[in-house]
Amino acid sequence: MYKQIAAAASILLIMGLSLFKLKDTTVTTVVDNKNTIxxxxxxxxxxxxxxxQVALGQGKSYQTGNVRSNGEELVYNSQSGKVNTKEKLLFNYLTIPKGGQFFVQLSDGTEVWLNSDSKLKYPTKFIEGETREIELLYGEAYLKVSPSSEHNGAxxxxxxxxxxxxxxxxxxNIKAYTDDSQIETTLVEGKIVxxxxxxxxxxxxxxxxxxGADLNLIEVVDVDASEAISWINxxxxxxxESLGEMMKVLxxxxDVEVVFESAEHQDFIFTGVLEKTKSFVDILELIAATSDGEIKFEIEGKTIFIK
Known part of the structure; x- marks a missing residue:
């Protein structure tokens, strides 16, 4: 099972969703229960x-050099996790496809949880005493960073x-998807710049x-950090959240494609918490029921049409 952590603040579990309409739109609810996603x-x-390249996943064990995987996580050996300044840094990439997630522990002990459709670049070992640096090429990651006090102030x-x-x-937590309009970084503990x-x-x-698009502007807002990291749990x-943004996450x-046949349907607003272990059809049916019959889904293969 995907490694979970305890949130800094408690999460209120809402068994369902509530709906607020921004536009006076009427549609009918239909879900194809025979479809399996x-x-x-x-x-x-x-x-x-x-x-x-090595495919990692449940039931697949892997080990080479200073890294090993049991199919649920990837761990770099901290005992051989440092190089001197004369050595060249070697980089690995961890790519999470749609429909996936994974946990990696870097050689300095830093823990990284990666969400679906994400890619991380990182060194197999860090240079002792120098700044440790990794790159989230795209996607979403939650990090629990090994403190500098354990790495000679690095x-x-x-x-x-x-x-x-x-x-x-x-x-x-960093959310930096290529199809999102902004990058969101949420602090749970400590301090970041x-x-x-x-x-x-x-x-x-x-x-x-x-x-957002203006790199000269960083907006800072107060949030409940536990909501931003609930995907970890x-x-x-x-x-x-608008139905448009909600369907991006789902x-x-x-690993499905969502097509809105009318742009205004994206403006329905939902509030609630759902379990990621639920089937996709169950979630669609819950959304449909919450909308009092005003939203219609049709499934063709792995494409969802919202009419």
């Missing part, structure tokens, strides 16, 4: 420093395409930075 699972592709940086995050030892080419902000726990949390986990 698989629930997401622990799986990833590990790309080694020599370019070789700081830890995380890069994305639009920002750099500096930490000393902390827990935070979020920096772009033209702006810089320091975050405290339960604060979230938001970076097997939950979908939607807090006044499509990544269930």
């Amino acid at each position: 698989e629930v997401g699972s622990d799986r990833a592709i590990l790309t080694l420093e020599n370019g070789n 700081a830890f940086n995380v890069r994305t395409k639009a920002q750099e995050i500096g930490v000393l030892g902390t827990e935070f 979020v920096e772009t080419e033209g702006a810089k902000k320091v975050l405290s726990p339960n604060q979230q930075s938001r970076i 097997g939950l979908f949390t939607f807090n006044e 499509s990544r986990w269930y």
